[in-house]
Amino acid sequence: MKRIPSSELLDSDAGTPDEIQASLADLRRVNRWFGGTRTTRRMVEYVAKTTKASSLSLLEVAAGSGEVAYATRDLLAGRGIRVDVTLLDRNASHVGNGGRSIVGDALALPFRDSSFDLVSCGLFAHHLSPEYVVQFVNQGLRVCRTAVLINDLIRHPIHLALIRAGTPLYRSRLTRHDAPASVRQAYTSEEMIELLRRTRTARIDIETYYLFRMGAIAWKI
DSSP: OOOOOOOOGGGGTOSOHHHHHHHHHHHHHHHHHSSHHHHHHHHHHHHHHHHTOSEEEEEEETOTTOHHHHHHHHHHHTTTOEEEEEEEESOGGGSOSSSOEEEOOTTSOOSOTTOEEEEEEESOGGGSOHHHHHHHHHHHHHHEEEEEEEEEEOOOHHHHHHHHHTGGGOOSHHHHHHHHHHHHHOOOHHHHHHHHHTTTOSEEEEEEETTTEEEEEEEOO
């Protein structure tokens, strides 16, 4: 199945405020039900165990409401790992209230070198061209002290069929358009490895998870 770059409506806020909020709510449900939160939690926990860290600062890029990052924080707190979350999104209207959040560009992160232990993103990398994936990861490696985490979809015909079958679950017309577009332009695990090899990462770990999810770790150290 060939990768087909596509424009997604939520990227350009091509909808009413109610439609945008409904689409963001759809994304939160997808992450809760279909492995998004689990994937990030497992990556952060793996980094903590590998580095023997009991406390990690995490910048979540293209964060939206930050639900995945906050859920990861809360789940790991029960396992003795403290995660201090900062959210970054290009649009203030996407970010929920009640946390530390910054409006900024994922391709030119507005932070000093080594400002966070981890830089993470969920359902973001597939929006980027191959060149921009490399640029984003290099920005993340600059800003982090330990690793960049990529939680994303895996492109596969069965995945596309499942997304289309789930259309009645989506509350927003934006999601009904964007969900299949996301799968069509997602990367395979092999493609992601090749892209990460073009970055300044010291080494790469990648795992596949429930329902066509990948978790890729680009280590700085």
